[in-house]
Amino acid sequence: MSQTEPLPRDCEFSQRAFSATADLITLCMFLATATFARPDKKDQLPTPEKMQLTVAGIQNDAVWWLQETAIRIYRPSATEFVHALHKVLLMEQLDQYYKLDNWPPENDRMQFMRLASEVPLQQHILLRVMMIGLSKEHPLPPPDALELADQLVKRAANIPPNDKMPMLMVDKMEIFDLVFNLCAYHHPENIDLPVGYTPPTLAITNLYWKGWGLLLVLCAHNPNTVGEEGWDNYPTLRTLMEMCITNHFVFPPIPDELQRLSVEKEAILQFETHLAAASTKMEITEQSSLLLSQLMSMDVKGDARRPSPVVLEQLMALNTSLRLGHLLCRSRQPDFLLGIIQHQGPSQSMPWLADLVHSSDASLSHLPVQCLCEFLLSSTARQQQKYQQLLSHLQSILSEAAQDPNIVCEILDYFLRRLSAARNREQAIAGLKLVLGCGEEEVEEGREDGSWLLKQLPLLPHFPEARHQIVQALRGACLVESDPILVVSYLSFLANHSSTDITEMTDLVVDMATLIVERSTIINAIIPSQDEPNAGLDAFLSMFHSYLVKAREPEREAYTWSESQDQILVTWPTGEQCTLFILVVHAMVIILTMGPQCVTLSAEYQQLLDIWFPLNKENLPKAFLVDTSEEALLIPDWLKLRMIRSRVPRLVNAALTDLEPQQLILFIQSFGIPVASMSKLLETLDQAVIADEMAVAEAVQDKAYMIQLVEVQHRRGAVGGQIFARILGVQDPIRPSDSDVTAISPVDISTEVRPPDLPPPIQLTETTVTSVVEQLFLMSEDSTDRLLSREIFLTLQKTLSSELSKCTKSKETPRILKVLVIFLMRRTSLDRNLVKAVVSRPNIACPLFRLLTAVSRPDLLPMMLLIARVVLAEAVRAPRAKPLVGILKSFIQKHENRDLSLMRATAASENPEKMLGETALSRLEATGRVLLESQSLRVHGTQNLVQALSTLLQTSDNR
Structure with missing residues (x-):
């Protein structure tokens, strides 16, 4: 291996020298393991880690030799080079290592091979194998290099874990580029593409998914390096990691997937067409394409790609055999498992967590507490053996002062965040009760007295550290919760445990103001009566009073003008001033309108009343816009x-x-x-x-x-x-009617006396209902009219509901309902502007027509069908009126008539009044519907039918 000069080309021993060197390298690795393969009882064995590092080091040097010097000195053939590379990495068949001198002995061969193979895969070996595959000087094609790297990684991942020494450590991010370069498709260099054409970046499909699998294994073994990089920057890899963690190998829906696949297909076909034009001249279609089934776009940092079912099965098997999900779950930095839980959100069920906890070892400490909390909330948790163990574990964390406050906050935060979720709020409350030590019976019965929140939660040793996040969670819960008892509990807690910091107090009262002003339904449920003290109102009063006193303190910093349009500067002639959100001012006034009889905090109420509405009108406050410094309207x-x-x-x-x-x-x-x-x-x-x-x-x-x-x-x-x-033109003084109504003398409301109880609400009459309905749709859109229309409509709804209930109890049609239907039929048929006004206000039209379309009286139904068709014709052209369209279509379809004989008999009628007058009341509905559907209306219009129906109804009334 020390030879540095190339051997002569005519040297007949170069190939033998190259092969012999590779054989000597493998023998050295076997010799390094001999002490462990055939241990001598007299000798003291060295540590196995030392032996493993020795073998790994020999392999690293051998791969460096093959990359840097062997190819230049010995000039081996492609077959010999690939064989030598596999041999030094112990990837050849076992018979390749003892065929010359029959060593190791037959009985020890498997032991030697196992010991030499079960060593760490050094990062440099993996990187060099990939670089050899990308090098044009080395006879190892990229697909073979990727396959060899994949086998090396999987072999190292299969080695039993060793706490002292990792078997598969990679921290160089260049591994990503090397893998994807091995997957890339390169067209033949002898083919010239058209000038100006840029070929797409393509990958060979099977190599592409093999590369993702290799990186997935590396991420599981190196979560804080390549794992974090893959999770943050490679969506496809992140999706594969999520599937391994959840053990749910179903690829999530991808937006615009079909569109992107279509664009990709067109790009590949165009590319292949250019290749064919420069070589075979063959026409390329989707059926004749050779590349379409083998290539795919390679945008590794783009949207996640969906693997084929075959690939998903391979990944599932890989996850099972190498325990990739288990390794990813154990990572706390980064915490992939927690990321998935937070991403899926509090409203989604996560049944996979139950399997994860159940399959974990005896200790629950390696799982994040959020995972344990989710398992506690799962519907199958109580059937698991670990349920009681897990519950005791969580309760001990909360109740012991020696526990880490951060973990306590994480447990509470997990449940508290779900109090403002769209679903599963009851589950979160049940979970909180359990971890706070409430009895199983209380949790199952669902008793809601608020004691878990108002009594038990503040007793936790780490409550001071958790108080801020509890307050934040309850503020959000108040804006979505619909149970009045729960909302009152939340308000009481906030009033008792809110901060005295002015910034936190401001955030709190803004949320409370939003609740009061914008959630009138829940406020009415919280404060059902204005005759007795109310805990919810006391909580509101306490919070707003404390905030206003704090905001008006003279030592606070002087106000600086800003561009905010939601804030005002309020000044008092007595010298105080403060900056408030206008919504907060409105909420405080609403609280005052409830009256002192509704609160127990009489002193705070009186002080708030004196601040905003002093007896001396010269002390009234003034408001100024903070963005323009102009005087603002304080009370709209x-x-x-x-x-x-x-x-x-x-x-x-x-x-x-x-x-x-x-x-x-x-x-x-x-x-x-x-x-x-x-x-x-x-x-x-x-x-x-x-x-x-x-x-x-x-x-x-x-x-x-x-x-x-x-x-x-x-x-x-x-x-x-x-x-x-x-x-108004009344000459005689207005007097009460003949009914003996005792007049109530004027009350001097300049003094602070409590007026008598409210009388029953006003009921609409036959003479006022039509003007009220017309006023509803023709009012302007300013704030005053919006409020007035809401009040008017509430009264109209109550009246119509009462009229509809009478329909089921009485044979006669209620007068107010009949007058309203006749009015709507006449006006909608003749006045296009009113129809447009109805369609333009779906917030009024939808609930109104829900009530009206509940009409089933034979004498009113034909007119309602006519009204519905006229309004529907206009509503289908208005984008905002989709809900109204649905209501009207459903009503019309429900009452469609299939009586063709009646249709033929009435289709040509030019005198609807005569036909309707001769029709029995039991058949009036069917006849009117047929008239509505008949072709005659398209010829003669609806005016005659409207007049006929009106006349008929008025005649029946006179009878």
């Missing part, structure tokens, strides 16, 4: 309306101050306003008439409706509004 109209509906006189007075006539007219049309507040509103409206009669008159659009509205309020017991009624 929708919030003023809520203040008017409250039972707090000071809020009512504040809301009615400095209102424009248009605002007063809008507010008076709102529902749910107490009688005392309505009296004050009518009185304010009278004062507005005295101040500017013309402006008030111009603000009224429908005088008849407004007169009815004032009459209704007077029937409820409200007073005032006589001056306003006079400009």
